Amino acid sequence: MSVETDGLLRRVAAALTSVVHPESGEDVVSSGRVRELRAEPDGVVKFRFALRKEDPGTLVRRARAAAEAVDGVSRVKIDVGLPSATEGQGAGTPKPGGGKKSPLGPGNVPAPTPRPDVLPGVRHVVAVSSGKGGVGKSTVATNLAVALAQEGHRVGLLDADVYGPNIPTMFGERRRPSVGGTKGKEIIVPLESHGVRLMSLGFLLEEDQPAVMRGPLISGILKQFIDQVEWGELDLLVVDMPPGTGDAQLSLVQTVNVDGVVMVTTPQDVSTGDVLRAIRMFEKVNTPVLGVVENMSGFVCPCCGESVDIFGEGGGRRLAERADLPFLGAVPLEVRVREGGDRGEPAVSAAPDSASGLAFLEIARRVAEHFPVEAAASA
Ligand SMILES: Nc1ncnc2c1ncn2[C@@H]1O[C@H](COP(=O)(O)OP(=O)(O)OP(=O)(O)O)[C@@H](O)[C@H]1O
Ligand SMILES: [Mg+2]
Secondary structure, three states: OOHHHHHHHHHHHHHHOOOEOOOOOOEOOOOOOEEEEEEOOOOEEEEEEEOOOOOOOHHHHHHHHHHHOOOOOOEEEEEEEOOOOOOOOOOOOOOOOOOOOOOOOOOOOOOOOOOOOOOOOEEEEEEEEOOOOOOOHHHHHHHHHHHHHHOOOOEEEEEOOOOOOOHHHHOOOOOOOEEEEEOOEEEEEOEEEOOEEEEEHHHOOOOOOOOOOOOOOHHHHHHHHHHHEOOOOEEEEEEEOOOOOOHHHHHHHHHOOOOEEEEEEOOOHHHHHHHHHHHHHHHHOOOOEEEEEEEEEEEEOOOOOOEEOOOOOOHHHHHHHHOOOOEEEEEEEOHHHHHHHHHOOOHHHHOOOOHHHHHHHHHHHHHHOOOOOHHHHOO
């Protein structure tokens, strides 16, 4: 190591020791969260961050900001490991995007049987779910995917809602994906829209389309569908889940190695109770929940811009605290979000400076923090 990189490393390490956990007061270096700190001659600094269950999602961002502020640092790449209950606190180095095979929740859940990877070119899978219908899963999935693409990630969006696939509408897509293939296996190539590779059962459900889906059960349909789509290389695949905690969710989670789930709720308690049950379901099948998004959080009046709490207030944040999960952000109820959904103009691209556009972008950044940052560079 050269004298310069050595000095840079020391300065970055010193800056990182100023980042402390808000409750325990531990700094991120001596507590073992920051690992494998390296500096390259061009000023690129890399480290792993072993996120713990009790950590707010902001801790990684604060670590990034502290490292970026150091003189001589050109770029910071952080490989974030998700918490896992089986891994001792502070012990061992989690795999990038790891924890997906480790139970987060209480109880002795057996590790899932290893499965063949049905998504070979896809680095990470993030599902957007909720215990409830109509809370804005598809809206969040759409804006999350577009925002991640805007941030430079190679992103796909799979609409796994077999009951009411509405991602095509939210993207304003009337085109059809091409279906082809050889030797009896049909291959479906996703469409690209707003920088996102899109696939929805809604594209294929018309009568004049080839019968690419057969099988009496939803789980069968989903498995077949997932197996046939050629995503190519993706940093992140966002999956828009159907409502509920039934077969379709379990089947999807068992078919694809879902790295993390974004839970969507509205602020009122009846919705958050359902979401809590859904969180427990994902934990039981060893799928980490990344955090909670509160959607329809306050109504922004289009005339005066004032915010009114139509659905109550703060339920998402309370739920996150109760479930010991990070709160990923609150998206206000805005007329333009609904209009954008109907017109195929996601808020993050049609109105990036609106309250909802900014909220979606912030949520996307928090989600991206859970995955190796190198992903952004490969776009
Ligand atoms: N923040 C928001 N502001 C205004 N309208 C919104 C907001 N979020 C969602 N909507 C609207 O609410 C309706 C339901 O949203 P969406 O379809 O995303 O919910 P969902 O949870 O995916 O529903 P389902 O359970 O049926 O799949 C849509 O018309 C959407 O445009
Ligand atoms: Mg939906």
